[in-house]
Amino acid sequence: MAEIKVLSQEALPEALQMAERYRLLNEPDEAESICLDILAVDPEHQEALITLLLSLTDKFRDNRLMPAFDQAKEIVARLGDAYCKSYYLGVIFERRAKYHLKQGGPGAGNVAHGWLIKAMNEYKEALTSCDPGNQKAVLRLNSCVRLLNNNPEIKPDSSDQREPLLDSFDTPH
Numbered sequence: 163m164a165e166i167k168v169l170s171q172e173a174l175p176e177a178l179q180m181a182e183r184y185r186l187l188n189e190p191d192e193a194e195s196i197c198l199d200i201l202a203v204d205p206e207h208q209e210a211l212i213t214l215l216l217s218l219t220d221k222f223r224d225n226r227l228m229p230a231f232d233q234a235k236e237i238v239a240r241l242g243d244a245y246c247k248s249y250y251l252g253v254i255f256e257r258r259a260k261y262h263l264k265q266g267g268p269g270a271g272n273v274a275h276g277w278l279i280k281a282m283n284e285y286k287e288a289l290t291s292c293d294p295g296n297q298k299a300v301l302r303l304n305s306c307v308r309l310l311n312n313n314p315e316i317k318p319d320s321s322d323q324r325e326p327l328l329d330s331f332d333t334p335h
Contacts, residue, residue, distance in 0.1 A: 174203060180196050185213065238250055249292075
């Protein structure tokens with residue numbers, strides 16, 4: 163088996179830039195690999211953790227919800243402040259809602275609605291602990307509201323049938 167090489171501390175800033183570039187090129191696996199290399203040197207590197215989390219949620223678009231969803235949730239617990247935890251948990255939930263919408267089928271709008279509501283609640287929580295100049299959570303919240311308002315199929319589930327994960331999910335704060 164081949165051996166993984168360890169990055170030098172000095173290489174971390176450039177490696178992070180590469181990871182972000184791979185995310186923009188829609189290559190989440192490459193970005194994930196680079197983030198894992200950074201975290202092997204600095205396990206609490208906040209920007210690498212965030213980039214890794216976002217890379218994992220990028221995989222939702224490629225029908226790779228699991229295990230990426232669970233892995234992204236685990237990273238939230240490692241983030242350093244309450245704002246980041248709420249904001250990025252909101253991102254995970256919002257992207258999960260969009261995954262369900264993309265999948266379509268019976269009840270997809272209902273499931274997406276539940277995840278969007280959870281995302282919006284996290285964005286509202288993030289706003290309670292952020293700098294007034296940081297309006298990222300407002301932008302994400304407004305995006306969720308527009309998605310709800312512009313898509314009539316996204317509505318609450320009126321039956322007792324709900325996605326089990328939505329009912330039993332424990333928010334890691």
